[in-house]
Amino acid sequence: MKICCLVKEVPDAAVQKRIDPSTKRMDRSGEKNLNPFDTHGIEAAMQIREGGKAPVEEIVSVTMGPESAVRALHKAVALGADRSIHLTDPALAGSDVCATGYALAKALESEQPDLVLLGQQSDDGECYTIGAVVADHLKMPSLTQVIKIEVADGKLVCERQAEYGYDTVEVALPAVISVGDAINEPRYPSLKAIMGAKKKPLETYATGDVGIDSGEVGEAGSKTQVLAINPPPEKEAGEIIEDEDTNETVEKIVAWLDERKLI
Amino acid sequence: MPGILVYALHDDEGDFNKNSLGAISEAAKLAGELGADAAAVVVGDVADDACAGLGAYGATKVYRAKAAPEGLAQPIVDVMAKVITDNGFSYALFGGGLLGFEIGAGLTARLNAGVTMEVTEVKVADGKLVAERPVLQDSAVVDVGYVGEPGIIIGRLNAFDVSEGDGGSAELVDVEVELSEWSTKATMVTRGEQRGEDVNIEDADILVGGGRGLGEADNFKLAEDLAGALGGAVAATRAVVDAGWYPYAAQIGQTGKTVAPKLYLAAGISGAIQHKVGMQSSDNILAINKDPNAPIFEFADLGVVGDLHKILPKLTEAVKAKKGG
Numbered sequence: 221m222k223i224c225c226l227v228k229e230v231p232d233a234a235v236q237k238r239i240d241p242s243t244k245r246m247d248r249s250g251e252k253n254l255n256p257f258d259t260h261g262i263e264a265a266m267q268i269r270e271g272g273k274a275p276v277e278e279i280v281s282v283t284m285g286p287e288s289a290v291r292a293l294h295k296a297v298a299l300g301a302d303r304s305i306h307l308t309d310p311a312l313a314g315s316d317v318c319a320t321g322y323a324l325a326k327a328l329e330s331e332q333p334d335l336v337l338l339g340q341q342s343d344d345g346e347c348y349t350i351g352a353v354v355a356d357h358l359k360m361p362s363l364t365q366v367i368k369i370e371v372a373d374g375k376l377v378c379e380r381q382a383e384y385g386y387d388t389v390e391v392a393l394p395a396v397i398s399v400g401d402a403i404n405e406p407r408y409p410s411l412k413a414i415m416g417a418k419k420k421p422l423e424t425y426a427t428g429d430v431g432i433d434s435g436e437v438g439e440a441g442s443k444t445q446v447l448a449i450n451p452p453p454e455k456e457a458g459e460i461i462e463d464e465d466t467n468e469t470v471e472k473i474v475a476w477l478d479e480r481k482l483i
Numbered sequence: 484m485p486g487i488l489v490y491a492l493h494d495d496e497g498d499f500n501k502n503s504l505g506a507i508s509e510a511a512k513l514a515g516e517l518g519a520d521a522a523a524v525v526v527g528d529v530a531d532d533a534c535a536g537l538g539a540y541g542a543t544k545v546y547r548a549k550a551a552p553e554g555l556a557q558p559i560v561d562v563m564a565k566v567i568t569d570n571g572f573s574y575a576l577f578g579g580g581l582l583g584f585e586i587g588a589g590l591t592a593r594l595n596a597g598v599t600m601e602v603t604e605v606k607v608a609d610g611k612l613v614a615e616r617p618v619l620q621d622s623a624v625v626d627v628g629y630v631g632e633p634g635i636i637i638g639r640l641n642a643f644d645v646s647e648g649d650g651g652s653a654e655l656v657d658v659e660v661e662l663s664e665w666s667t668k669a670t671m672v673t674r675g676e677q678r679g680e681d682v683n684i685e686d687a688d689i690l691v692g693g694g695r696g697l698g699e700a701d702n703f704k705l706a707e708d709l710a711g712a713l714g715g716a717v718a719a720t721r722a723v724v725d726a727g728w729y730p731y732a733a734q735i736g737q738t739g740k741t742v743a744p745k746l747y748l749a750a751g752i753s754g755a756i757q758h759k760v761g762m763q764s765s766d767n768i769l770a771i772n773k774d775p776n777a778p779i780f781e782f783a784d785l786g787v788v789g790d791l792h793k794i795l796p797k798l799t800e801a802v803k804a805k806k807g808g
Contacts, residue, residue, distance in 0.1 A: 239623055246619075317598050318591045325592075344619075348581070349600055349637075352556065352588035361557060361668035364585055367725050377672070381721065381738050382554070382581050384494050384675030385731060389555065392668040402725030436595075443597030444634075448626040452617060458768075460780060463789025470797045473769070474805055476785050480767055482689065482746045483713070483805050 221393070222278045223265045224331055225301060226324060226338035226350070227258040229285055229292035244446040245314060246344060252288060254295040257339025259406040260399050264369060265337050266300040267404060273371040278302050280331060284312060284324055294417040298409035303421040305331070311427050314439030321353025323437050326430045328358060335376075336396040340365045351398035362396040363389055367403045486510075486519025487612075488572040490563065491537060491545075492582055493553060495674065497529045504540050505643035506578030509605065511541020511650070516607040519573070522546060523653070524563055527553040531655055538653035540645065545653045548660050554674050556585030557666035564593045565660050573632045574612055576605075579640040579760075581738055587637040599627040600637040601756070612636065620756070620778050640760040641741055679730025682716065689715025689746045692735060692762065693723060696751020696772055696791060700728035705795040706750050712802040718742065720758050736761035750791050754779025771795070 232251035240247045262281065269276035281296035283289050284307040293304035307327045315323060328336060336358075338351050348364055355362030368379040376391045380400070391397070409417075427434050435441055459476075463469040477483045487510040492500040503523075510521035522544040523537045534545040548562040563575060563586065575590055577583030584600060591598040603624075604615040614627045614636050684690060691710040693703050703717065710717045719729035721736055735742055737757040747765035752758060754770070754777055762768070763782060770783035771791045780786040787794065 239618065239625070244625075317588070317600075318596065321588075321592055322595075348584040349588035349591070349598065352585045353592045355665075356557075356560065356589045356592035359663070359665045361665050362585075363555075363669060365581060380581075381725065381731070382675070383492065383500060383738055386676040386678055387554065387674050388672040388676070390670050390672055395668070400725065402722060443591075443595065443630050444599060445628045445630055446625050447613060447628045450624045450626070452621050452624055455782065458780070458782070458784045458786055460786040460788065462775075463787055463794060466789070466793050466797055469787060469789060469794060470801045473785070473787065473794075473798055474801050476769070477746070477802075478805070480746075482767065483802060 221274050221276050221334040222280065222331065223268065223276055223335045223337060224280045224282050224328055224333040225258065225261045225265055225296060226336060226354070227262070227281050227283050227292050227296045228255040228342050229253070229283065229289040230255045230343040239449050241449060244449060252291060254292045255339055255342045257341055257343065257401060258296070259299060259339070260401050260403050261337040261339050262296055262299045262301060263404045263406040264399050266407070268369070268371055271371065280305060280333070282324070282327055282331070283307065284320065284327065286313070290422070293422060295409070297420045298413045298417040299406065304423070306422060306424045307430065308424060309426040311434045311438050314442065315437050316442035316444045317349050317353060318443045319437040319441045321350055322357055323427070323432050324350070325354045325357030326432045327425060328354065330430050334394045336360070338398050340398045340400045348398070351396050355396035358396065360394050360396050361391050363391055364398040365400045366397050367400045369397065369403070485522065485570045485572045486514040486517050487521045487574045487576050488563065488567055489521065489523045489542070489576045489578070490559065490583065490586055491523045491525050492580065493525065493527070493529060497533050499533070499537070500578065500580065501645060502578030502580055502638070502640060502643070504645045505641070506576050506638060507537060507540040507542050508646040509643035510576050513605055513607060513612060517610065517612070520544065522572070524548070524566055526551040526559055526562055534655050535652035538650045539647050541648060541650050542653045544656055546656050546658050548658050551660060551662065552671065554671050555669050556582055556589055557669065558662050559586045560589035560593055561662050561666050562658065562660045563590055566658060567594065567633055573634065575633055575635045577637045578643055579638045583637050587635045590635055594633060596633050596635050597629045597631070598635040598637065601639045602636050603639050603642045605636060620781070640737055677731055679732065682730055682732045684716050684718045684733050684735070685740055685742055687716035688744050689713045689748070690718045690742060690744045691715060691748045691750060692718040692720065692752055693729065693750050694720040694752030695722050696753070697723070698751070698792070702792070703729055705792070709748070709795055709799045709802070712799045712806070713746070715744070715746070720752055749779055749783070750795060752779055753777045754782065
């Protein structure tokens with residue numbers, strides 16, 4: 221079985237994120253990291269491989285993004301992927317969810333994976349949606365926010381939490397599965413794996429290499445338009461206490477509760 | 484004139500989801516401004532009366548696909564894509580929740596349509612809908628417009644208020660939809676399994692919420708002791724429920740409960756959007772977290788940066804002493 225893991229480079233969580241007012245796009249400069257949710261996807265792929273219920277020939281990490289996104293692929297490979305695909309083209313810049321899903325599906329089509337794994341959300345924006353967009357383009361079944369996967373004879377038995385409690389769902393392969401962070405604890409890459417990551421095969425594709433219609437991607441191909449960026453509704457800032465002396469802190473909390481008649 | 488189509492999620496008893504009813508109410512209001520109609524889609528064998536009853540929230544028509552299964556997204560994508568295409572709907576609206584995200588995303592691919600998610604408000608400008616979406620941990624709000632039709636709007640949980648009017652009953656239209664081959668490849672084995680004991684958090688005036696910052700399941704004792712002293716109940720984040728530390732019935736947020744107690748005391752909770760949407764209407768929010776950058780401090784009324792393992796036991800004792808004295 222061949223597993224493709226979709227990964228994304230996102231601004232480091234500790235770094236202040238902002239939108240560039242001139243382009244109305246996310247300012248993606250500054251410190252970057254592999255989307256932490258995607259590390260759970262790679263770990264899930266590794267556990268399927270190590271679980272031995274279905275032989276996994278290859279784990280391929282796939283990303284779309286500017287040149288710098290190659291670092292996310294290096295991290296993915298350090299975590300266990302065998303090789304990488306980097307879809308990068310100036311024509312892709314400014315793609316919305318609809319265009320991004322289409323482009324990623326095209327890149328995946330060329331790989332013919334049995335399973336596509338990704339994190340349930342990206343740290344910086346496109347919450348929950350990309351997996352389902354990609355799946356429909358690939359004409360594959362899909363399930364998102366999965367917290368348990370068992371491999372059994374050409375299918376997966378998945379669990380996830382939905383509106384009314386936990387659902388157990390059987391999904392025939394090939395399939396697209398987005399995973400929640402409760403599914404596993406991603407391992408730390410070994411120093412050797414980090415050092416060796418840059419030597420693993422990496423293919424770089426432009427839109428034309430995987431049959432992407434460039435009119436359907438980028439800002440021109442997007443079906444949504446950011447019309448304005450506004451500050452959030454004003455909210456009075458709360459009071460912050462640093463706990464230096466716990467007895468004092470607790471006294472302050474009790475006084476605060478008391479003032480509000482909560483005790 | 485067709486305008487906005489809303490997916491009405493229901494449980495196995497045929498009871499509609501509150502967020503879906505909110506989305507229908509919102510669609511009816513917007514459709515009024517657009518000079519169009521709001522309609523709903525129901526999948527599964529829901530009773531005629533129940534479907535027609537969605538008229539009370541403002542749906543003029545209800546499209547019912549009796550044979551399609553409820554609970555998994557892709558068959559519903561098939562149904563909605565057909566209803567939208569056959570009837571020329573301009574927008575699809577979802578009231579949030581996991582299925583809304585999945586169906587909306589599937590429709591995006593199927594109909595080559597623009598999508599906006601986590602939408603908190605929708606407005607009408609120049610005869611079109613514009614979706615307001617908070618981004619970057621709610622530090623900015625973007626206005627998103629659509630190029631072409633349909634436009635897909637996925638609301639944030641609790642974004643749309645339920646408003647029951649005198650809309651009368653909706654016209655019920657049964658639709659036959661042939662499911663895509665890949666839509667039949669995922670099948671529900673069990674739906675809506677409850678894990679852990681049944682606890683009631685929705686009626687409590689005071690809630691102590693526990694998150695990953697508690698460190699381990701046993702440390703929920705600290706939250707329970709404090710809740711006991713305050714006369715409240717204990718709630719939990721999805722992360723700790725998925726990890727099996729606390730019962731599902733106590734979970735707040737996206738796929739859990741929505742609460743608005745007099746006091747919400749968040750212990751070791753980072754305050755991710757998925758949790759925030761379930762508790763942000765609380766009268767008073769007090770957060771204790773060791774990470775000064777935790778998003779919860781952005782919307783807490785009182786934030787305490789510190790080690791909850793040190794603070795909670797002393798706070799419990801102090802509350803007991805205060806009450807006793």
